[in-house]
Amino acid sequence: MSQIESTPILPTSATLPVGGQNAGAAEETRSSQSLDTKTIVYKSEVMKQLMKMIDRVSPSGATVLVLGESGTGKELIARAIHDRSNRRNKPFVAINCGALRETLLESELFGHEKGSFTGAYTRKIGLAEAANGGTLFLDEIGELSPGIQAKLLRFIQEGEIFRVGGKDPIKVDIRLISATNRELDQEVTRGNFREDLYYRINTITVHSPPLRRRKEDIQLLVEHFLARGSHRILNRGRQMSEEAMKILMRYDWPGNIRELQNVCERLQILADGHTIMPGDLPENIVNPEQKIVTDDYDPTVTLYELEKRYILKALNYFDGNKTQAANALGITIKTLYNKLHEYGEFEKYAVHSKPVK
Numbered sequence: 506m507s508q509i510e511s512t513p514i515l516p517t518s519a520t521l522p523v524g525g526q527n528a529g530a531a532e533e534t535r536s537s538q539s540l541d542t543k544t545i546v547y548k549s550e551v552m553k554q555l556m557k558m559i560d561r562v563s564p565s566g567a568t569v570l571v572l573g574e575s576g577t578g579k580e581l582i583a584r585a586i587h588d589r590s591n592r593r594n595k596p597f598v599a600i601n602c603g604a605l606r607e608t609l610l611e612s613e614l615f616g617h618e619k620g621s622f623t624g625a626y627t628r629k630i631g632l633a634e635a636a637n638g639g640t641l642f643l644d645e646i647g648e649l650s651p652g653i654q655a656k657l658l659r660f661i662q663e664g665e666i667f668r669v670g671g672k673d674p675i676k677v678d679i680r681l682i683s684a685t686n687r688e689l690d691q692e693v694t695r696g697n698f699r700e701d702l703y704y705r706i707n708t709i710t711v712h713s714p715p716l717r718r719r720k721e722d723i724q725l726l727v728e729h730f731l732a733r734g735s736h737r738i739l740n741r742g743r744q745m746s747e748e749a750m751k752i753l754m755r756y757d758w759p760g761n762i763r764e765l766q767n768v769c770e771r772l773q774i775l776a777d778g779h780t781i782m783p784g785d786l787p788e789n790i791v792n793p794e795q796k797i798v799t800d801d802y803d804p805t806v807t808l809y810e811l812e813k814r815y816i817l818k819a820l821n822y823f824d825g826n827k828t829q830a831a832n833a834l835g836i837t838i839k840t841l842y843n844k845l846h847e848y849g850e851f852e853k854y855a856v857h858s859k860p861v862k
């Protein structure tokens with residue numbers, strides 16, 4: 506699997522129909538057989554706002570930091586910005602900063618001169634140089650080591666790079682777009698990420714919302730992935746049943762759009778009939794393990810229910826040891842007993858062992 510991708514010149518208007526209200530309709534202008542990896546599919550208000558923001562930001566040339574959980578489409582957003590900028594006919598080069606160790610990353614990013622280290626048999630042009638005139642997308646920028654952070658800062662400030670082992674600075678003109686699923690401001694506070702670099706890379710910050718905050722997009726996305734995914738030939742116009750769609754809408758999608766995409770690919774290959782039924786869906790989606798604490802408020806869960814689940818989880822965690830569980834929960838053993846009685850779970854935990862499920 507390649508960890509570094511570089512995308513050649515992309516003509517925009519043909520590849521990115523992101524026209525607001527109904528991206529699905531705009532898409533119809535494309536061949537229905539093509540594998541589509543660039544269209545941003547959405548109809549939710551939060552995505553409409555985001556796309557407006559992208560429209561505004563793209564032509565400016567400002568550095569952009571894309572924040573969001575894994576699989577929310579950060580790279581897609583970076584490409585969209587590039588494709589709508591006046592650099593669109595120049596390269597868009599992406600590199601995953603988390604995938605390479607420091608020395609390798611430096612030479613991938615900035616290149617190296619012949620003989621600069623063992624194994625450097627030829628001169629190599631780095632990705633920053635390859636992106637000259639275009640956009641450099643640094644994915645997982647939160648993973649950068651302090652050494653590379655310093656070099657990157659210098660590059661942004663001076664607009665020039667040094668190849669590893671090189672003595673002469675080389676002028677390189679790029680627009681920088683970065684992304685991370687970390688809370689980068691907190692990494693700055695913790696001293697893991699340079700503050701000066703942080704301010705340089707986030708002239709504009711864009712938030713890519715998790716899928717659970719834009720569930721209205723699920724249906725369009727499913728249609729898109731079933732019709733346009735890698736195994737589209739196998740799909741033969743398969744549709745999602747209403748019941749199966751309800752289950753997809755109920756699920757929280759911790760892996761976001763990538764997880765939904767994977768599920769759709771699997772359905773393209775494995776689903777039996779013409780209509781996808783609940784039984785065709787993966788078990789973990791139909792019966793997800795109930796999450797105990799989420800960052801999001803869930804209007805279907807009462808405080809009582811949340812407390813109960815949390816206490817039972819703690820007991821399971823400590824293999825039924827009530828003293829340990831009570832200590833960890835910060836309650837007395839007596840309170841724990843009372844709660845278990847209340848829940849009608851006392852018998853189950855009467856002996857010190859994990860209950861059989």
Ligand SMILES: Nc1ncnc2c1ncn2[C@@H]1O[C@H](COP(=O)(O)OP(=O)(O)OP(=O)(O)O)[C@@H](O)[C@H]1O
Nearest residue numbers: 542544545546574575576577578579580581762763
């Ligand atoms: N709105 C969308 N419409 C269509 N496809 C999408 C959308 N958002 C994401 N995708 C697809 O979902 C997959 C994940 O997106 P992407 O790689 O951009 O996410 P990411 O946030 O960069 O993830 P990671 O943090 O894991 O690197 C890609 O295949 C992308 O094409």
Ligand SMILES: [Mg+2]
Nearest residue numbers: 579580644684
């Ligand atoms: Mg990514």
